[in-house]
Amino acid sequence: MKPAASRLLLLPALLLSLLAGCASAPAPRGSGDLGVVIERSIGQVQVVNTTTKTSLAKVPGLGDLSHASVVFSRDQRYAYVFGRDGGLTKVDILTASIAKRIVQAGNAIGGAISQDGKLVVAQNYEPGGIKAFDAETLELVADIPSVDMNGVRSKVVGLADLSGNRFAFSLFEAGEIWVADLSSPKAPKVQKYSAGKQPYDALVTPDGRYYIAGLFGEDGLAMLDTWQPELGVKKILAGYGKGEQALPVYKMPHLRGWSVAGGKAYLPAIGRHEVLVVDTKTWQETGRIPVKSQPVFVMARPDGREVWVNFAFPDNGWVQVLDTLEGKVTHTLQPGKAILHMEFSPRGEAVWLSARDDNKVTVFDTRSKQPVAELKADSPSGIFFTSRAARTGF
Amino acid sequence: MKPALLSRPLFSRLPAFGLGSLCLAGALGLPPAVAAEGGPSAPRARELVHLVRQDCGSCHGLTLKGGLGPALTAETFRQRPAESMVATILYGRPGTPMPPFKGIVSEAEAQWIVQQLQAGFPTE
Numbered sequence: 399m400k401p402a403a404s405r406l407l408l409l410p411a412l413l414l415s416l417l418a419g420c421a422s423a424p425a426p427r428g429s430g431d432l433g434v435v436i437e438r439s440i441g442q443v444q445v446v447n448t449t450t451k452t453s454l455a456k457v458p459g460l461g462d463l464s465h466a467s468v469v470f471s472r473d474q475r476y477a478y479v480f481g482r483d484g485g486l487t488k489v490d491i492l493t494a495s496i497a498k499r500i501v502q503a504g505n506a507i508g509g510a511i512s513q514d515g516k517l518v519v520a521q522n523y524e525p526g527g528i529k530a531f532d533a534e535t536l537e538l539v540a541d542i543p544s545v546d547m548n549g550v551r552s553k554v555v556g557l558a559d560l561s562g563n564r565f566a567f568s569l570f571e572a573g574e575i576w577v578a579d580l581s582s583p584k585a586p587k588v589q590k591y592s593a594g595k596q597p598y599d600a601l602v603t604p605d606g607r608y609y610i611a612g613l614f615g616e617d618g619l620a621m622l623d624t625w626q627p628e629l630g631v632k633k634i635l636a637g638y639g640k641g642e643q644a645l646p647v648y649k650m651p652h653l654r655g656w657s658v659a660g661g662k663a664y665l666p667a668i669g670r671h672e673v674l675v676v677d678t679k680t681w682q683e684t685g686r687i688p689v690k691s692q693p694v695f696v697m698a699r700p701d702g703r704e705v706w707v708n709f710a711f712p713d714n715g716w717v718q719v720l721d722t723l724e725g726k727v728t729h730t731l732q733p734g735k736a737i738l739h740m741e742f743s744p745r746g747e748a749v750w751l752s753a754r755d756d757n758k759v760t761v762f763d764t765r766s767k768q769p770v771a772e773l774k775a776d777s778p779s780g781i782f783f784t785s786r787a788a789r790t791g792f
Numbered sequence: 793m794k795p796a797l798l799s800r801p802l803f804s805r806l807p808a809f810g811l812g813s814l815c816l817a818g819a820l821g822l823p824p825a826v827a828a829e830g831g832p833s834a835p836r837a838r839e840l841v842h843l844v845r846q847d848c849g850s851c852h853g854l855t856l857k858g859g860l861g862p863a864l865t866a867e868t869f870r871q872r873p874a875e876s877m878v879a880t881i882l883y884g885r886p887g888t889p890m891p892p893f894k895g896i897v898s899e900a901e902a903q904w905i906v907q908q909l910q911a912g913f914p915t916e
Binding site: 615 | 847849850859860884887889891916
């Protein structure tokens with residue numbers, strides 16, 4: 399059993415005091431330094447505080463979180479948790495309770511929130527497609543099955559929010575990029591583009607302009623300029639493996655706008671022990687950085703000075719830090735067993751790392767590269783801070 | 793972009809083994825954690841269950857009900873020949889993201905994993 403004290407925090411205390419007719423309400427609090435940690439094997443999230451580096455509360459009952467992702471309402475009070483089993487749960491992180499929960503698909507991979515914060519969109523493997531929900535009520539407002547022109551339904555990957563309540567996503571089997579305009583959710587408009595073999599995930603650059611899908615089935619990435627979509631998809635880093643034998647891939651890399659720093663994008667190479675560096679003006683390769691193993695997350699610290707990289711099984715106990723001025727690895731760390739995810743504090747003085755097989759989350763000071771705090775967590779995976787609420791593509 | 797612009801064939805991601813080398817897999821695997829008769833030792837069995845649930849689970853789901861990879865539930869497994877599933881574990885599957893696990897599990901361990909999958913995989 400978890401200590402009961404961990405739940406007696408935040409608004410529950412306020413509600414209790416109101417119920418008790420107490421006149422002096424506790425001080426209200428903001429949520430800008432809060433976040434959630436996924437405890438994947440028990441279907442629970444912990445609400446955490448990045449200032450005190452502590453766990454505040456636990457919210458159970460979220461279903462199968464073996465693959466889970468989170469987006470935040472723009473007021474940073476609600477975490478929308480997308481579970482593997484198609485569950486979509488709106489968690490109130492101030493009261494540490496479930497505000498709403500639906501099961502919207504059989505097998506899901508993640509979600510996004512619209513620019514205006516009014517639509518939450520889930521991306522699904524089974525049945526393949528995206529579904530848009532009213533962010534307030536979680537009522538279904540749009541359903542776009544990912545059925546291509548041959549009638550084949552694809553798994554959807556790489557969903558990202560664009561300006562104007564548009565969403566870009568990729569079809570794994572069909573090898574297409576679709577852009578859905580949900581500005582009138584009852585009448586969605588969808589544009590389709592051929593992308594390449596087996597897109598596995600995608601990112602949108604922090605300005606919302608370029609949507610880039612990583613391809614599993616070929617060396618290269620597919621890029622769509624969403625300011626000029628009529629130009630179609632362009633291949634970048636085509637042939638980065640140069641015909642060399644690629645290594646087996648034990649975990650698919652995850653792409654997000656966190657790869658972009660200082661006019662460059664740092665991208666994981668599939669089947670190679672390399673981080674690829676691309677100039678974001680010309681989209682030409684400017685270098686590649688050899689790393690310990692196959693990168694999964696390649697994340698720039700918010701100031702862009704460093705890029706932190708974790709790795710696929712069986713090398714997932716390692717993390718490396720790249721210096722973006724020197725363009726090379728400067729630190730090799732072993733923060734714990736099976737590091738599944740990393741998340742920087744809003745301005746990057748600390749990074750939180752989930753060590754699944756150590757049942758802990760470790761917080762590192764990004765300057766000293768030393769651990770400064772540790773939190774117990776049951777098989778932790780994703781870590782998501784509310785600062786994501788203000789970022790396109792998160 | 794046209795699919796014809798593929799920079800290299802899909803099967804280049806796979807090691808250059810045919811099924812003919814299947815019989816060598818046991819000898820090339822991990823140290824002999826598996827007894828000649830019966831399944832793996834108890835600690836190794838725990839490791840294998842963890843590996844399947846957690847790391848195979850990245851694609852097949854922690855509950856093995858599927859993800860980017862197909863479901864590995866008993867119902868879907870019982871209809872398939874065990875040998876081909878063992879080969880899939882050891883050598884991967886051309887044209888799909890399924891990687892080879894040879895070197896991580898031995899042939900005997902792969903056989904044990906398939907038996908467990910067909911029976912309904914243990915929880916950790």
